[in-house]
Amino acid sequence: PALKTADLVEQYHRYGETIGFRPLTLDKNRHHLKIFCESCPELPLAPEPIMDFIHDLKCGMRTKKSYYEVIRAFYNYLVDFHNIKTPLTPRMVPRADKHPYFRVLSREEVIRVIGAAENFQERMILKTLYATRIRAGELVSLISENLYPDKIVVTGKTGTWEVPISEELYDDLKLLGEGPLFKDRRGNPMTRDGVRQRVEKCMKLAGITGKKLGPHTFRHTSLTHLYEDTSDLPLVQEAAHHI
Structure with a gap:
C-alpha cells in the first residue's frame, strides 16, 4: 500500500x-x-x-x-x-543563483583585509563584522554595557537579539572602552559611513577591488563560509537573523 x-x-x-x-x-x-x-x-x-x-x-x-x-x-x-x-x-540539488550584488571573499582574502588595518579600531571593525555577521548599522549601535564574555546584545532593524562571541573577541572588544564600542575622533558613536570608509580603505590596501565592496561584503562572506562549513541553511538564516 x-x-x-x-x-x-x-x-x-x-x-x-x-x-x-x-x-x-x-x-x-x-x-x-x-x-x-x-x-x-x-x-x-x-x-x-x-x-x-x-x-x-x-x-x-x-x-x-x-x-x-x-x-x-x-x-x-x-x-x-x-x-x-x-x-x-x-x-x-537545485543550482543556487549567485548573489547579484555582493562578492564573497575567500578565507585568505579575509585574513589579508584584516591584516591591512592600520590601527586597532579598524582591525576590530573588520573582525567584529566577520565574527558576528552583523550589519554596519548594528555595529555602530554596540555599547560596552551589552557586552558579555560569551555574547553581545545587538540592536538593529529587526529588533534586539543576542549574538554569541568568542572569548578572544570579548577580550578585544573590552579594550575599546566604555560606552559606544566604535567611536569617531570626537568620542561620538561612529556612523555607518565611517565604518564603510574604513572597510573600503582596508580592502583597497589589501589589493581587493570591485563593485559593491564594503561592510556588507564581510557579512555576506561570513554567512557563505558558515554554509560551506555546515550545509545547514536554517543555521545560516538564524545567524543572519532573518525573521
Whole structure:
C-alpha cells in the first residue's frame, strides 16, 4: 500500500522536537513539508515527483534549494528509522543563483583585509563584522554595557537579539572602552559611513577591488563560509537573523 506522506512527516516533526531541533529549523520543516505533503500526498519513492515539485515552486533558486535540503533531511530520517530507500540523488540539488550584488571573499582574502588595518579600531571593525555577521548599522549601535564574555546584545532593524562571541573577541572588544564600542575622533558613536570608509580603505590596501565592496561584503562572506562549513541553511538564516 502507498505510504501517506503526511503521516510520516508528522512522525518526523515529533522526532525533531524530541532530539532538540532549533525552533527555526522546526518552523521551516513544518512550512516546507506541509507544501510538500499537499503536492505529494503519497510518499514519492522515485525522484521524478520530487523534481517536479521543486521545479514548480514559485520562488527563487535559493528558496528551492532550501526546500531540497528540508526534503533531503526528511528522507534521511526515513532511511534511518523506516528503512525506506531515498530517491534523492546529487543531480537533483537545485543550482543556487549567485548573489547579484555582493562578492564573497575567500578565507585568505579575509585574513589579508584584516591584516591591512592600520590601527586597532579598524582591525576590530573588520573582525567584529566577520565574527558576528552583523550589519554596519548594528555595529555602530554596540555599547560596552551589552557586552558579555560569551555574547553581545545587538540592536538593529529587526529588533534586539543576542549574538554569541568568542572569548578572544570579548577580550578585544573590552579594550575599546566604555560606552559606544566604535567611536569617531570626537568620542561620538561612529556612523555607518565611517565604518564603510574604513572597510573600503582596508580592502583597497589589501589589493581587493570591485563593485559593491564594503561592510556588507564581510557579512555576506561570513554567512557563505558558515554554509560551506555546515550545509545547514536554517543555521545560516538564524545567524543572519532573518525573521
